Amino acid sequence: MGRILVVDDEIEACNALEEFLNLKGHEVYTALDGPTALAKVQEVRPDIVLLDMIMPGMEGTEVLKRIKEFDFDTSVVMVTVVAEENKAKKTMELGAFDYITKPVDLGYLENVLLVKLLDTAD
Amino acid sequence: MTQTNSTTKKTVTTDKSLPRRHSPRDNARNVDFLVKISNILAKSLDIHALLEEVIDQIFYFMKRIDRGAILLLDKDTGELKEAVSKVRTSNHVNARINWSRAVAHKVIKEGNPVVLSDKSHEYRSGSLGDIEFDGILSAMCVPLRYKGEIQGVIYVDSITLPGGIRKDDLRLLSGLGDTTAIAIQNAQLYEDLKEELNERRRAEEALIKANRDLEETRDMLVQSEKFAAIGRLSAAIAHEILNPVNIISMRIQLLEALEGISESIRKPLRICKGQLNRIVTITESLGRSSRTSEKRRVIADLNETIERVVDLIAPQLRVDGIRTHVELHSGLPLIPMDKERIEQVIFNLVSNAAVAMTGSENKVLKITTKPNPQGSVLIAVSDTGAGIDPGDIDKVFDPFFTTKDPGEGTGLGLFIAYSIVQEHAGRIWAENNESGGASFYIDLPIERTPKRS
Numbered sequence: 165m166g167r168i169l170v171v172d173d174e175i176e177a178c179n180a181l182e183e184f185l186n187l188k189g190h191e192v193y194t195a196l197d198g199p200t201a202l203a204k205v206q207e208v209r210p211d212i213v214l215l216d217m218i219m220p221g222m223e224g225t226e227v228l229k230r231i232k233e234f235d236f237d238t239s240v241v242m243v244t245v246v247a248e249e250n251k252a253k254k255t256m257e258l259g260a261f262d263y264i265t266k267p268v269d270l271g272y273l274e275n276v277l278l279v280k281l282l283d284t285a286d
Numbered sequence: 287m288t289q290t291n292s293t294t295k296k297t298v299t300t301d302k303s304l305p306r307r308h309s310p311r312d313n314a315r316n317v318d319f320l321v322k323i324s325n326i327l328a329k330s331l332d333i334h335a336l337l338e339e340v341i342d343q344i345f346y347f348m349k350r351i352d353r354g355a356i357l358l359l360d361k362d363t364g365e366l367k368e369a370v371s372k373v374r375t376s377n378h379v380n381a382r383i384n385w386s387r388a389v390a391h392k393v394i395k396e397g398n399p400v401v402l403s404d405k406s407h408e409y410r411s412g413s414l415g416d417i418e419f420d421g422i423l424s425a426m427c428v429p430l431r432y433k434g435e436i437q438g439v440i441y442v443d444s445i446t447l448p449g450g451i452r453k454d455d456l457r458l459l460s461g462l463g464d465t466t467a468i469a470i471q472n473a474q475l476y477e478d479l480k481e482e483l484n485e486r487r488r489a490e491e492a493l494i495k496a497n498r499d500l501e502e503t504r505d506m507l508v509q510s511e512k513f514a515a516i517g518r519l520s521a522a523i524a525h526e527i528l529n530p531v532n533i534i535s536m537r538i539q540l541l542e543a544l545e546g547i548s549e550s551i552r553k554p555l556r557i558c559k560g561q562l563n564r565i566v567t568i569t570e571s572l573g574r575s576s577r578t579s580e581k582r583r584v585i586a587d588l589n590e591t592i593e594r595v596v597d598l599i600a601p602q603l604r605v606d607g608i609r610t611h612v613e614l615h616s617g618l619p620l621i622p623m624d625k626e627r628i629e630q631v632i633f634n635l636v637s638n639a640a641v642a643m644t645g646s647e648n649k650v651l652k653i654t655t656k657p658n659p660q661g662s663v664l665i666a667v668s669d670t671g672a673g674i675d676p677g678d679i680d681k682v683f684d685p686f687f688t689t690k691d692p693g694e695g696t697g698l699g700l701f702i703a704y705s706i707v708q709e710h711a712g713r714i715w716a717e718n719n720e721s722g723g724a725s726f727y728i729d730l731p732i733e734r735t736p737k738r739s
Binding site for chain 1: 524525528529531532533534535536537539540543562566569
């Protein structure tokens with residue numbers, strides 16, 4: 165199973181995702197803002213970052229760019245509200261691995277993660 | 287009047303040489319004539335009708351003439367134009383006659399009446415050449431003069447009676463000329479006035495139209511401003527609403543994932559999820575720029591869409607004590623639509639109707655569809671609620687307009703319905719119905735219409 169960093173400015177969103185991912189046997193870390201997230205990425209080198217698009221302070225897109233600059237083997241999955249779907253699609257060009265929309269379908273999320281993790285395992 | 291065909295050798299000159307007394311009969315004739323003409327002239331403000339009457343009366347009173355015309359001078363071109371003409375043998379006014387141009391022009395030029403007979407000097411000298419050529423035996427022409435200005439002439443002649451024009455005929459015609467000239471002037475003034483009034487009316491109409499256009503444009507601007515405001519708000523709203531929805535949704539999913547959960551708990555969880563989806567759909571429709579892409583439109587059965595919505599909401603309607611009558615026309619044509627969005631419209635209208643009937647004793651929801659011969663389908667959603675305040679009937683589709691208690695309605699349901707129907711190039715409107723409630727109508731075109739810009 166993977167090492168996953170959940171980044172969302174809403175603590176309850178982080179908690180729910182953490183609980184779910186823990187249930188699925190992943191190693192889960194959380195961050196409530198961009199700078200914390202970047203520090204965590206350097207610290208724990210996660211396989212996957214679940215990154216909220218809209219956050220106060222540093223936006224998800226900016227966090228994504230910086231993570232990509234680290235040149236770690238870290239995949240980023242953007243999490244966005246439906247209305248921002250078009251913006252999320254554009255993050256794929258910036259190097260995001262995928263995007264999922266809020267409300268998050270946990271079953272779908274698990275599939276996305278598994279696909280990436282299996283990919284990496286190969 | 288005393289002349290007959292057999293004694294027609296009198297000439298104008300002869301007439302002149304004999305001092306003449308008017309017979310009482312002549313006087314009566316003249317008075318009668320002038321009274322008649324005056325009446326006509328006073329009444330008529332239409333130049334053409336007036337001149338026709340004048341020439342008819344001339345023929346009636348002057349038995350000796352057999353052709354006549356009234357010629358008017360075109361002030362701009364100086365051209366003499368035949369306004370009306372008449373020939374005795376023909377019943378038609380305006381049977382064209384070959385009036386003597388030479389005579390008419392002489393009158394116009396000199397301003398005096400001209401009387402001619404086959405015996406007169408001018409006739410013989412050929413100075414008025416066309417007369418003889420046309421076989422005219424007697425002619426008389428008087429100017430139509432108003433305030434010294436010659437407007438035209440009255441011309442009469444005879445091709446059967448030589449020297450057939452008498453002096454009192456000339457007097458009569460001269461008098462008539464003056465009166466007619468005044469009448470023509472009046473009619474002309476009247477026509478000018480009429481034209482001026484028409485112009486003014488046209489200007490007024492143009493102004494009214496311009497005003498209306500302006501109002502429509504303003505309404506459209508207000509409307510698009512509203513849309514723009516909604517657009518700006520919606521992204522923020524969507525974000526603010528979807529974040530908590532996301533958390534609730536994930537929590538429900540986590541609960542559902544628990545083992546050993548009984549059906550009595552699963553069921554409410556499912557309902558919660560369904561309601562969350564509603565919220566998502568609404569925020570989605572708000573968030574999306576107010577137009578759907580054409581791509582999402584498919585040719586679909588509206589009845590099916592309605593049935594799906596009714597099935598979905600039926601349990602809730604039963605709980606609310608609402609009886610539902612659905613009458614869907616079996617021959618309804620398929621229409622191009624974004625099924626999800628039309629579902630939303632129906633859903634919003636039905637929800638709206640359900641809330642409207644909260645306080646009613648008899649709660650009946652009626653949904654009907656029928657084809658409209660004009661190439662559209664008509665959907666009606668009627669309730670037995672309290673109806674819409676007539677003052678509000680235009681406002682019900684405004685965003686954030688609500689009569690519900692705070693917290694009960696967002697005031698967006700009907701606005702969204704309105705926006706979606708607009709996207710489909712359809713029409714939506716509200717009316718109060720016979721049962722005291724409100725009816726909402728949607729008219730959706732069968733044809734795929736080009737998207738409005």
